[in-house]
Structure formats: structure tokens, C-alpha cells
Amino acid sequence: MTQVRVSITRKDGLSDPEGVATRRALLDLGYDVGEVHFGRIINLEVDDTDEASVRAAVTAMCERLLANPVIEDYSIEVLS
Amino acid sequence: MTQVRVSITRKDGLSDPEGVATRRALLDLGYDVGEVHFGRIINLEVDDTDEASVRAAVTAMCERLLANPVIEDYSIEVLS
Numbered sequence: 836m837t838q839v840r841v842s843i844t845r846k847d848g849l850s851d852p853e854g855v856a857t858r859r860a861l862l863d864l865g866y867d868v869g870e871v872h873f874g875r876i877i878n879l880e881v882d883d884t885d886e887a888s889v890r891a892a893v894t895a896m897c898e899r900l901l902a903n904p905v906i907e908d909y910s911i912e913v914l915s
Numbered sequence: 916m917t918q919v920r921v922s923i924t925r926k927d928g929l930s931d932p933e934g935v936a937t938r939r940a941l942l943d944l945g946y947d948v949g950e951v952h953f954g955r956i957i958n959l960e961v962d963d964t965d966e967a968s969v970r971a972a973v974t975a976m977c978e979r980l981l982a983n984p985v986i987e988d989y990s991i992e993v994l995s
Binding site (some may be wrong): 836842843844854857858860861864866867868869870871872873874875876877878879880881882883892895896899900901 | 916922923924934937938940941944946947948949950951952953954955956957958959960961962963972975976979980981
């Protein structure tokens with residue numbers, strides 16, 4: 836099993852209402868923050884040990900199921 | 916401004932229904948995956964350039980607002 840971390844964020848230019856609301860709340864608490872952007876992490880185990888084929892499989896999973904390529908960018912880190 | 920990435924995941928042992936449902940869907944599509952766990956990313960800009968004080972401020976933000984320390988673990992990466 837290979838551990839993989841997929842990070843999914845909204846594409847630049849799309850509004851991020853969770854980020855805007857969280858920034859507002861942090862400013863209200865006195866923290867001096869700039870832009871805040873939310874995303875998702877998906878940690879998964881893939882039953883394969885070849886890094887290139889793990890990366891290819893997870894890219895396919897992202898395109899088919901895990902991400903929405905119309906509005907989201909994703910990055911894949913092969914951890915072990 | 917310093918860029919910071921906060922990764923928030925559920926504590927071990929808590930059930931993760933999104934992960935379970937996604938694993939089931941990936942298996943149905945023919946991908947051989949083990950455990951799948953969901954989490955959140957929060958990318959934020961902090962108006963401070965000292966890494967130690969940025970880290971202290973973001974830890975406080977996590978404890979007060981960004982994470983739920985009862986059920987979640989968080990990690991902080993200072994990116995630039």
C-alpha cells in the first residue's frame with residue numbers, strides 16, 4: 836500500500852465564501868490576515884508500489900470522481 | 916505577508932463517513948484502494964514575517980476558530 840495525499844483547491848478567480856467569512860471572523864478576533872482560501876484533503880492508500888503508476892491511477896481518480904476539474908485544481912503527493 | 920497552510924484531519928478512531936463512501940465508489944470503479952480519509956485545507960496569509968510568531972498566531976487561530984480540537988488534529992506549514 837502506498838500513502839497518497841490529494842489536495843484540492845478552488846481555481847483562482849472563483850469566489851470562496853467560506854474563506855471570506857473565515858477571514859472576517861479572524862479579523863474580528865484581532866488577527867491580521869490577508870486572503871483565506873479553503874480546500875479539501877483526501878488521504879488514501881493505493882494497493883501498488885510503483886510511484887509512476889500510483890500517480891497515474893490517482894490522477895484518473897481525481898478526474899473521474901474526487902475533484903471537479905471545471906472549478907478545482909488538485910495536486911498529488913506520494914508520501915510512502 | 917507569510918503564506919501558511921493549515922491541514923485539518925479527523926482524529927484517529929473517529930468514523931469518516933465521507934471517506935467510507937468515497938472508498939466504496941472508488942472500489943466500484945475498479946480502483947484498488949485501502950482506507951480513504953477526508954480533511955480540510957485552509958490557506959491563509961498572515962501579516963507578519965517572523966516564522967515563530969506566525970506559527971504561534973496560527974496555532975491560536977486553530978484552537979479558537981479554525982479547527983475543533985475535540986475531534987480534529989491540525990498541522991501548520993509555513994510556506995514563505
